[in-house]
Amino acid sequence: MAPRVLVSDKLSETAVQIFRDRGVEVDFQPNLGKDKDKLLEVIDQYDGLAIRSATKVTEKIIAAASRLKVVGRAGIGVDNVDIPAASKKGIIVMNTPFGNSITTAEHAIAMIFAVARQIPAADASTQAGKWEKSRFMGVEVTGKTLGVVGCGNIGSIVAQRGVGLRMRVIAFDPFLSQERATQLGIEKVELDDLFKRADFITLHTPMTDKTRGMINKDALAQMKDGVRIVNCARGGLIVEADLAEALKSGKVAGAGIDVFETEPATESPLFGIENVVCTPHLGASTTEAQENVALQVAEQMADYLTRGAVSNAINMPSITAEEAPILTPFVKLAECLGAFAGQVTEEAISSVEIVYDGLVSDMNTKALTSAVLAGLIRSQVADVNMVSAPIMARERGIQITEAKRDKSGVFDSFIKLTVVTEKQTRSVAGTVFSDGKPRFIQIKGINIDAEIGEHMVYTTNNDAPGIIGLLGTVFGKAGVNIANFQLGRNRPGGDAIALLYVDSPVSNEVLDEVRAHKEILSAKPLKFDIPPVA
Numbered sequence: 001m002a003p004r005v006l007v008s009d010k011l012s013e014t015a016v017q018i019f020r021d022r023g024v025e026v027d028f029q030p031n032l033g034k035d036k037d038k039l040l041e042v043i044d045q046y047d048g049l050a051i052r053s054a055t056k057v058t059e060k061i062i063a064a065a066s067r068l069k070v071v072g073r074a075g076i077g078v079d080n081v082d083i084p085a086a087s088k089k090g091i092i093v094m095n096t097p098f099g100n101s102i103t104t105a106e107h108a109i110a111m112i113f114a115v116a117r118q119i120p121a122a123d124a125s126t127q128a129g130k131w132e133k134s135r136f137m138g139v140e141v142t143g144k145t146l147g148v149v150g151c152g153n154i155g156s157i158v159a160q161r162g163v164g165l166r167m168r169v170i171a172f173d174p175f176l177s178q179e180r181a182t183q184l185g186i187e188k189v190e191l192d193d194l195f196k197r198a199d200f201i202t203l204h205t206p207m208t209d210k211t212r213g214m215i216n217k218d219a220l221a222q223m224k225d226g227v228r229i230v231n232c233a234r235g236g237l238i239v240e241a242d243l244a245e246a247l248k249s250g251k252v253a254g255a256g257i258d259v260f261e262t263e264p265a266t267e268s269p270l271f272g273i274e275n276v277v278c279t280p281h282l283g284a285s286t287t288e289a290q291e292n293v294a295l296q297v298a299e300q301m302a303d304y305l306t307r308g309a310v311s312n313a314i315n316m317p318s319i320t321a322e323e324a325p326i327l328t329p330f331v332k333l334a335e336c337l338g339a340f341a342g343q344v345t346e347e348a349i350s351s352v353e354i355v356y357d358g359l360v361s362d363m364n365t366k367a368l369t370s371a372v373l374a375g376l377i378r379s380q381v382a383d384v385n386m387v388s389a390p391i392m393a394r395e396r397g398i399q400i401t402e403a404k405r406d407k408s409g410v411f412d413s414f415i416k417l418t419v420v421t422e423k424q425t426r427s428v429a430g431t432v433f434s435d436g437k438p439r440f441i442q443i444k445g446i447n448i449d450a451e452i453g454e455h456m457v458y459t460t461n462n463d464a465p466g467i468i469g470l471l472g473t474v475f476g477k478a479g480v481n482i483a484n485f486q487l488g489r490n491r492p493g494g495d496a497i498a499l500l501y502v503d504s505p506v507s508n509e510v511l512d513e514v515r516a517h518k519e520i521l522s523a524k525p526l527k528f529d530i531p532p533v534a
């Protein structure tokens, strides 16, 4: 069945064609996202949801989204998506981090000019026939100091444009390196310094707990008299009531505001104040940017839904379409290793070590580690996948270490998982053969070569005669066919293991018969997500 996507915001229709061309069914309902009840009602019919900023993907929507696998934001900010809730449910959230950056930077520059020359008010006055030439005295931007707060994709474009306008550009961003600042031709400063020196301040940070309300009474008090402030990032960065007061007192000479604390903003303390220029979150609204982000989000979502490729996900490591086919058998192996350890471990896990040996160490090990964790946790929580597993592992306090090393044995590649609990340390290793099938190659340090099947039985025993006969007889009596039987031991008469691949599940009663044998130490039924052989 073709995956189904709902487009619930005003995306360019370019997206629709791309979804269709890629074999994805699409419902284009650009106003549906604003009706949260309707969205709640229909969301369980979709594998993907493509949005801009009007659709709010709340915890409630996510809870109702029984088959949703991916939310694609045609744009940058994902603050309208409950990422923790999506991650917990295993839903990938992706954005398009560059498609609208130039457009948004241009809007910020337009706002700088609009407040410097009071263009909107002058336009309204002129068109009203007033010709108020002396009312609209402006300021030049040349030679003025532009303070850029947040110098990422958009902030750095604004900074470059500012340099082009012959402004002195200073920037505050905790992640801005001196090298990058030099490359941009700007000065890297601390926030206090920026507040003190800037004639124009433009905001380009994401909305986080740290940045929320960063332009407040205290910050405004530190600024130059007559400063002009532009916000084309997120409304909540500014405490609107504090800015309104500063504008009314003349401390702030003008403000260009594209984004609001509450959107759609039908009222605001900033409305109606002299030299406040407002736009309704238009930063990304150009034909070019909307084509870019619609095309990109549709390609990314279709790639994920049809080929398992992950790009620009906020909550999952990227997997390119090219690497997906090579990685897939190793993802399966990683899940099986995790599933083995999860099913044989009964106590709380304190730490997990994953060693990638040989060729696999050059693959996307972040994704493979997520797959190991998904397999591990699935024995306790059925509804877990590669997105939610790392979060669940963190919530359970499991320490994860990952090591990579050059080929150290006969296999071109193998993955070894070691799981530590309060009581013991267990390890299991596996590889992928040239047929693409995963196999266990070592358990508890004992070498074996076991094909992995949907139903398996794992026993530990003392190395003594009669174990093969016991298992064959008990399973035969119960009508359980053994497809593959692997034995291993650390030394003659020492610790031994058996791993049986069986054609049907083995009941606990049958296993009790096995467990009753004096040389058997444990017998566990195992299940793996491997399709049964036809």
Ligand SMILES: NC(=O)C1=CN([C@@H]2O[C@H](COP(=O)(O)OP(=O)(O)OC[C@H]3O[C@@H](n4cnc5c(N)ncnc54)[C@H](O)[C@@H]3O)[C@@H](O)[C@H]2O)C=CC1
Residues within 6 Å of the ligand: 075, 076, 077, 078, 097, 100, 101, 104, 149, 150, 151, 152, 153, 154, 155, 172, 173, 174, 175, 176, 204, 205, 206, 207, 210, 211, 232, 233, 234, 258, 259, 281, 282, 283, 284, 285
């Ligand atoms: N008005 C509109 O239509 C649009 C608004 N946006 C918004 O613009 C903002 C910036 O987007 P991008 O440049 O693409 O993001 P980005 O992630 O490339 O850059 C953000 C920068 O902010 C920095 N930062 C984080 N915390 C900071 C702090 N406390 N102080 C100073 N800097 C801090 C980061 O280090 C990063 O370099 C986002 O809020 C995004 O949602 C993006 C597109 C359109």
Ligand SMILES: O=C(O)CCC(=O)C(=O)O
Residues within 6 Å of the ligand: 052, 053, 074, 075, 076, 077, 078, 100, 281, 282, 283, 284, 285
């Ligand atoms: O889609 C839009 O119009 C808003 C864009 C935006 O705010 C973003 O990309 O963060």
